[in-house]
Amino acid sequence: MHRDAMPAPLEPHGGRLVYNVIEDRDKAESAVRGLTKVEIEPTLGPDGAPIRNPYREIMSIAYGFFSPVEGFMTRNEVESILKERRLLSGWLFPFPLVFDVDEERFKSLGVKEGDTVLLTLKGKPLATLKIEEVWKLPDRKEFADAVFGTPDRNREVVKKRFDEKHPGWLIYRSMKPIALAGKITVVNSPRFKDPYGRFWMPPHVSREYVAKKGWKIVVAHQTRNVPHIGHEMLMKRAMFVAGGDRPGDAVLVNAIIGAKRPGDYVDEAILEGHEALNKFGYFHPDRHVVTMTLWDMRYGNPLESLLHGVIRQNLGATHHMFGRDHAATGDYYDPYATQYLWTRGLPSYGINEPPHVTDKGLKIRPVNLGEFAYCPKCGEYTYLGMSYGDYKEVALCGHTPERISGSFLRGVIIEGLKPPKVVMRPEVYDVIVKWWRVYGYPYVTDRYLKIKEQELEVEL
Amino acid sequence: MHRDAMPAPLEPHGGRLVYNVIEDRDKAESAVRGLTKVEIEPTLGPDGAPIRNPYREIMSIAYGFFSPVEGFMTRNEVESILKERRLLSGWLFPFPLVFDVDEERFKSLGVKEGDTVLLTLKGKPLATLKIEEVWKLPDRKEFADAVFGTPDRNREVVKKRFDEKHPGWLIYRSMKPIALAGKITVVNSPRFKDPYGRFWMPPHVSREYVAKKGWKIVVAHQTRNVPHIGHEMLMKRAMFVAGGDRPGDAVLVNAIIGAKRPGDYVDEAILEGHEALNKFGYFHPDRHVVTMTLWDMRYGNPLESLLHGVIRQNLGATHHMFGRDHAATGDYYDPYATQYLWTRGLPSYGINEPPHVTDKGLKIRPVNLGEFAYCPKCGEYTYLGMSYGDYKEVALCGHTPERISGSFLRGVIIEGLKPPKVVMRPEVYDVIVKWWRVYGYPYVTDRYLKIKEQELEVEL
Structure with a gap:
């Protein structure tokens, strides 16, 4: 192949770069008006240490790092990923992206499919999530195994059973049982601290x-x-x-x-x-x-x-x-x-x-x-x-x-x-x-x- | 391209590896019987120093280093190379390969197109040359310029006029006027000295x-x-x-x-x-x-x-x-x-x-x-x-x-x-x-x- 046949940058994964960010302050304000607030909570490990904060996924989705993914995934999409590491659109993608909340909190929110909620970070607005589906996660241990593989099912590369010492496995293992799936839009672009x-x-x-x-x-x-x-x-x-x-x-x-x-x-x-x-x-x-x-x-x-x-x-x-x-x-x-x-x-x-x-x-x-x-x-x-x-x-x-x-x-x-x-x-x-x-x-x-x-x- | 799509070795240039070497001693002897001997002579520079020995080209041709070239070139082939650096068969090749002798020597040999001669090295048989054409080299200075290029005609890469300080130009400049063209066959594989x-x-x-x-x-x-x-x-x-x-x-x-x-x-x-x-x-x-x-x-x-x-x-x-x-x-x-x-x-x-x-x-x-x-x-x-x-x-x-x-x-x-x-x-x-x-x-x-x-x- 001629060296300039495929010059950088290549086209984005899935063909289109996602950029779900509302920068106009007025537009952003009208987009969030009256929405139910859902605080983004860290995932905690068994000893209470924070092992994940979904705000990072929200940022990476909305700013297009994960294009063509536009939001947190539905049950079908997660199943498709666990079956063949593809989105429902067919594009390759390796990990389920799940916005998880616990049952009591979900009940207290009083939201349902079709609603849009405002995700807040430390109490401040960050992004909206338009709820396409509310679904229940399977047994989290099995879920984590399905995400990473097991020595029985994935002999070509998995050598040892995953356990709580594996930080990635532990993230899926520690997720809360209810998933809110749907498109993410950042409505309040954060300022990054030094450095x-x-x-x-x-x-x-x-x-x-x-x-x-x-x-x-x-x-x-x-x-x-x-x-x-x-x-x-x-x-x-x-x-x-x-x-x-x-x-x-x-x-x-x-x-x-x-x-x-x-x-x-x-x-x-x-x-x-x-x-x-x-x-x-x-x-x-x-x-x-x-x-x-x-x-x-x-x-x-x-x-x-x-x-x-x-x-x-x-x-x-x-x-x-x-x-x-x-x-x-x-x-x-x-x-x-x-x-x-x-x-x-x-x-x-x-x-x-x-x-x-x-x-x-x-x-x-x-x-x-x-x-x-x-x-x-x-x-x-x-x-x-x-x-x-x-x-x-x-x-x-x-x-x-x-x-x-x-x-x-x-x-x-x-x-x-x-x-x-x-x-x-x-x-x-x-x-x-x-x-x-x-x-x-x-x-x-x-x-x-x-x-x-x-x-x-x-x-x- | 998949990395194993073109594994080594690639096909030889021109599609077929030349190997014009008769190894069987009886066959070689019958091939050379009665042939006129032509001693391979070095090309000498203006001060009499040897600057080339055509035996090296004979070896490289016969053993296939220059595949698909099988012998010394005819006038048409040399012209084709000087025009577009291609053999008459169309395959790319950069340099004229010429077996040159001086006029008196040529006359004394009494050989003509169609004859096969035995090329000897320090008096010993090395290879046969089946004479396809005897042709006269043009003015050697112009020939050497045509081979290497000139600043006028080849502006994209030639910066300075070639002269006698350039050893390659000097080789073509110093060639004798008569060229014997035709297929080369090594009939006496030489033993290489140490190392x-x-x-x-x-x-x-x-x-x-x-x-x-x-x-x-x-x-x-x-x-x-x-x-x-x-x-x-x-x-x-x-x-x-x-x-x-x-x-x-x-x-x-x-x-x-x-x-x-x-x-x-x-x-x-x-x-x-x-x-x-x-x-x-x-x-x-x-x-x-x-x-x-x-x-x-x-x-x-x-x-x-x-x-x-x-x-x-x-x-x-x-x-x-x-x-x-x-x-x-x-x-x-x-x-x-x-x-x-x-x-x-x-x-x-x-x-x-x-x-x-x-x-x-x-x-x-x-x-x-x-x-x-x-x-x-x-x-x-x-x-x-x-x-x-x-x-x-x-x-x-x-x-x-x-x-x-x-x-x-x-x-x-x-x-x-x-x-x-x-x-x-x-x-x-x-x-x-x-x-x-x-x-x-x-x-x-x-x-x-x-x-x-x-x-x-x-x-x-």
């Missing part, structure tokens, strides 16, 4: 940015990490791989901002850490941009990669890099489950072809990569290869590179040690220290999650 | 090797250099670029062995220097192979790149990397003339589309790259970008990398200094020193060219 504001580039903004830069080949990088040099090299190599007949043009970093696993880096450090890479020249700013998506990560490895494909195609990327243990935690999934999806599909989930090959699939193309590690003999980060199914790669070099795991590195940092220059850029470490000082700890803790739930990323 | 033997993998062998290794994406690397780390990184990056949706599988190094420009590295060091990269683990041997082609390099930049495409497609590669100043010397061509050809064609040479796009063109695909240089801030070889026509790339990083030119490096070495580890692998330097001891100088000199002409790479 989030400068990374908030919803699809229509991000696509304009890509077009203005003249980028033709844009590789999306999923992150929930402060970048160490292994990540940086992965980005640099993946951008090259995507080119095919020349180096690609740019990396679009998209950080997932929301509730996370304790031990992950804090969101502010993730964003500013990636930003440091272009601020201090490790990427030329004409080849790198850092953006964010509001989403309480589900850690769904191949399924999460499908969501990432949707989001980043909507943001204007042409390619998406997938590495080892993509969006994973623990050893529930095969480390290369995502590569399996993007090269063979996941038949046990009803996905019979790779997402970019199937009808009503994605247009964004995968860049499948294994691990990189520093090889002292080569004096560079070298490729270790990957293997899944009957596909096996040998390493790029014949030496024995030093593998540095993210968890090991987090251990080094918490001991107060500055990682060596070959492991982390000093300017990135400075960002970690900056937010360490703010929160008293460099990583996500229950306390951080509570502060985050209280403060959120926005003001209304 | 050439282990690098001699003609297309049928190389293609089997690629298939046996299971390589799907094989990137050819053109070389007439002992590799410094810049070259190594170029190879490693280009192999990745070629993958498109994953890293490529292997690099096929193909060294051009023959008369070279004084100051170039000696052939033995080029081959063993590249070999050192896999021998000492900088490339895993399952991702790297070193081979050779006999050819007195024409330094024809975009035209030479077309020949390289032909050779490496025949050898089993799927991609060919092209860097800055590909197969160039001096500043006759634009530094990115080769990239121009592979993205736009060269209309002034009658090539209206890129070689891999045009009908009866190549199947091998380009990987177009600019320069790499070591960036001390990034701690790695970083990409500097390329630009030609209205296409411009920015550098990968925002720092100021240190550019090390090959000529500067050759200057360091001749001063007896071992290049720093970040510039050249110590094991590669050892190879240079080894051959320095043999020839008394690390680079090609007139003396080396004379020894090489005397000894050649083969024994009969």
Whole structure:
């Protein structure tokens, strides 16, 4: 294919970019007048810690990150997703999006199908939900299993039964029993707090940015990490791989901002850490941009990669890099489950072809990569290869590179040690220290999650 | 395109691999019985230095490196090449291949069209030539200009008039006036001397090797250099670029062995220097192979790149990397003339589309790259970008990398200094020193060219 045949930005997933935001204040006021208010409540884990706030889904839906999804899903739509990971319109989509409330609260609201309600965040208006259906969630444990898979039913990629230690499974497990389905419209655009504001580039903004830069080949990088040099090299190599007949043009970093696993880096450090890479020249700013998506990560490895494909195609990327243990935690999934999806599909989930090959699939193309590690003999980060199914790669070099795991590195940092220059850029470490000082700890803790739930990323 | 849609090896250029070699000794003897002998003579430069030996073309034709070319060219075929760089069969091919003799010698031979002659090398039988046509070369200066181009006629890529300092132009300029055209058959397979033997993998062998290794994406690397780390990184990056949706599988190094420009590295060091990269683990041997082609390099930049495409497609590669100043010397061509050809064609040479796009063109695909240089801030070889026509790339990083030119490096070495580890692998330097001891100088000199002409790479 000629290299300019499919220049960035690609068309949005489903063909049309959703933008359900009323910006005109008068229009917004008349749209909400007299509506019943429904406060958006966080999902809580068994110990009461906030593990999700649906406001993030509301924002991502309304601003088009999840195009063509326009609202919370009906029972039929959720069933379609659990059967074959497709919306009722046929377009691929991996996760049920559910606005859940408990029974008593639902009764007290006195609303019914056909009504429109005003969703409030900390008491302030955020969005309207036009109730298309009120439905009852099935047993939540079974629901969560159906969302993520089980070792019996999904042998090709699920290695271990999901449980409460898996933050994504726990979100579905902890949902309240009544679902309000229907279209979402933001009626009160929130202002983003520092440092989030400068990374908030919803699809229509991000696509304009890509077009203005003249980028033709844009590789999306999923992150929930402060970048160490292994990540940086992965980005640099993946951008090259995507080119095919020349180096690609740019990396679009998209950080997932929301509730996370304790031990992950804090969101502010993730964003500013990636930003440091272009601020201090490790990427030329004409080849790198850092953006964010509001989403309480589900850690769904191949399924999460499908969501990432949707989001980043909507943001204007042409390619998406997938590495080892993509969006994973623990050893529930095969480390290369995502590569399996993007090269063979996941038949046990009803996905019979790779997402970019199937009808009503994605247009964004995968860049499948294994691990990189520093090889002292080569004096560079070298490729270790990957293997899944009957596909096996040998390493790029014949030496024995030093593998540095993210968890090991987090251990080094918490001991107060500055990682060596070959492991982390000093300017990135400075960002970690900056937010360490703010929160008293460099990583996500229950306390951080509570502060985050209280403060959120926005003001209304 | 699905990544396994065009696995290596691709079909040979023109559809069929040429292998005009009679291996059976009895058959060979009966084929040569009673034939008039024509000794293969080197082309000499104005100072009497050997600048070409047509035996190399004979070998490359008969063993299929130049498939579908089967012999030396007729006048019509040469005219077709000079008009649109195509054989009479329509397949792309860049250079006239001419077996030239002087008039007196031709008269003394007493041969005519329809006869078969036995070409001898240092008096020993090598190949037969079935004379299809005897034709007279035009004015050699005009001929050489027609082969390479002129700034007037080929403005898009030729920047300076060719002259006797250009070794390729000088070859055509120095040809004798009578051309014997016709099919070549090797009747006495030569034995290769050390170290050439282990690098001699003609297309049928190389293609089997690629298939046996299971390589799907094989990137050819053109070389007439002992590799410094810049070259190594170029190879490693280009192999990745070629993958498109994953890293490529292997690099096929193909060294051009023959008369070279004084100051170039000696052939033995080029081959063993590249070999050192896999021998000492900088490339895993399952991702790297070193081979050779006999050819007195024409330094024809975009035209030479077309020949390289032909050779490496025949050898089993799927991609060919092209860097800055590909197969160039001096500043006759634009530094990115080769990239121009592979993205736009060269209309002034009658090539209206890129070689891999045009009908009866190549199947091998380009990987177009600019320069790499070591960036001390990034701690790695970083990409500097390329630009030609209205296409411009920015550098990968925002720092100021240190550019090390090959000529500067050759200057360091001749001063007896071992290049720093970040510039050249110590094991590669050892190879240079080894051959320095043999020839008394690390680079090609007139003396080396004379020894090489005397000894050649083969024994009969």
